[in-house]
Amino acid sequence: MMQQEQETSPVVRHSYLRYNSPLVQVSLVGMVCFCCPGMFNALNGLGGGGQLDHTTADNANTTLYACFAVFGVLGGGAYNLLGPRPTLLLGALTYPLYTASFLYYNHRRSQVFPVAAGGILGTGAGFLWAAQGATVVSYPPPNRRGSYISLFWCLLNLGGLGGLLPFFFNYHREIGAASVNDSTYIAFMVVMLLGASLAMLVLPPTRIVRDDDTRATEFTYSSVATEGAEMLRLFANWRMLLVLPAAWASNFIHTYQLNNVNGLLFTLRTRGLNNVFYGGAQMLGSAGIGYFLDVGFASRRKRGLVGVLIVALLGTAIWGGGLANQLRYIDGKWEGPIDFKDGRRYAGPFLLYFSYGLLDATFQSLIYWIIGALANDTQILSRYVGFFKGVQSAGAAVAWQVDAHKTPLMFQLIVNWALMCVSYPLLALLVFLAVNDDGNLVSSVEHGKDNDCMLSEQICFR
Structure with missing residues (x-):
């Protein structure tokens, strides 16, 4: 009797640094966002878009995030219609225009251009972030998403290194300067244009080959009718309804932190320096929670639940510190701007602002990980991310007007803290109900419906 050997095909291992690898492509998307939203964050992090008077930036950002709220949701559909490269490019090109509007404002003192540019950027940002989200959560293998x-x-x-631009260009300017100088805005624009050019290098998911020779999900260009129907269905999707409070809170909190902590307490040059460390804190927070969510426990559901607990405890501690600091200037009047050379006087508020950055990235990375665990299909994930960004931006639009109307700072802090607290149990419930311990999800678009099922248990959560 002859024994037959059962042949198994060897697993092909590819280089991590291939142009069509998830690592290179996610890195490219990261570099686009470093140059465009990253520089935008550095500019906005100065408080008032680099202007001493926050009114123009508040109004521009309100328009920006109102448009972002709409086009964030529509961005997922745009991604499915156009693909990642055009969607990223169209979005990236709107960032230097926004920065140019503040250069214009330095000379003309008219809000028309900044407010209009804010609306255009809101449209473009919706496209860019939908493409970013779909790429980052669908290109990697499921067990490495974190x-x-x-x-x-x-x-x-x-x-955050963009904060060095205003720090250096404005180092010798007087403490009470009305705005950063023209060179600061021009430098930001140059970096943003570089980022837009990098968007041309991003590949569609059909060309992505993972390191174990598996491929990212198939990408089929959709239709306007299909995307319209699918986007409407998102508002009745129980998964997205559980994400909604966290999405709203995640950008709502920024206005208070940027304008009324960094923008109010520190000198112009110190604000730029603070943003460098704020970005560093975000890197630490994201790296820490991402590593834990990938390897913390064997059970993916348990990792998600413990991740929510970690973020909840961290958030409670940091907002508690924020409350202690806010009690020092309840009326919104600080005893004089703090400079980085002020020693102990600088240390406490700086540590608080650093901690806000840590919490921000930890919280948003957790949300992205949870969304990525809901499906594997690029089209479904692009819609989920678009919904998240749309709601997130609606919250930001409201927050900028809350600040523009001179709402008491203590009230702003309490609302921020409360929104975060409401989101934690809902995220935990979503993880418990919808995140499976097996990463092998089957996700498909069938008759306009998304099916996210366990291969082993054949269970669909609806």
Whole structure:
């Protein structure tokens, strides 16, 4: 009797640094976002877009995030219609225009251009972030998503180095300067244009080959009718409804932190320096939570639940510190701007602002990881991310107007803290109900419906 040997095909291992590898492509998307949203964050992190008076930036950002709220949701559909490269490029080109509007404002003192540019950027940002989200959560293998999300966040938050631009260009300017100088805005624009050019190098998911020779999900260009119907269905999707409070809170908190902590307490040059460390804190937070979410426990669901607990405890401690600091200037009047040379006087508020950056990246990385665990299909994930970015931006639009109307700072802090607290149990519930311990999800678009099922258990959560 002859024994037949059962042949198994060897697993082909590819180089991590291939042009069509998830690592290179996610890194490219990260570099686009470093140059565009990263520099935008550095500019906005100065408080008032680099202007001493926050009114123009508040109004521009309100328009920006109102448009972003709409086009964030529509961005997922745009991605499915156009693909990643055109969607990223169209979005990236709107960032230097926004920066140019503040250069214009330095000379003309008219809000028309900044507010209009804010609306255009809101449209473009919706496209860019939908493409970013779909790429970052669908290109990597399921068991490495946390690490790739962390990689993206680290690259994005290298944009904190953009804080060195206003620090150097304005180092010798007087403490009460009305705005950063023209050179600062021009330098930001040059970096943003470089980022837009990098968008041309991003590949569609059909050309991505993972390191174990598996491929990212198939990408089929959709239709306007299909995308319209699918986007409407998102508002009745229970998964997205559980994400909604976290999405709203995740950008709502920024206005208070940027304008009323960094923008109010520190000198102009110190604000730029603070943003470098704020970006560094975001890298640390994202790397830490991303590593844990990939390797913390054998059970993916348990990792998600413990991740929510970690973020909840961290958030409670940091907002508690924020409350202690806010009690020092309840009326919104600080005793004089703090400079980085002020020693102990600088240390406490700086540590608080650094901690806000740590919490921000930890919280948003957790949300991205949870969304990425809901499906494997690029089209479904692009819609989920678009919904997240749309709601996130609606929250930001409201927050900028809350600040523009001179709402008491203590009230702003309490609302920020409360929104975060509401989101934690809902995220935990979503993880418990919808995140499976097996990473092998089957996700397909069938008759306009997304099916996210366990291969082993054939269970669909609806």
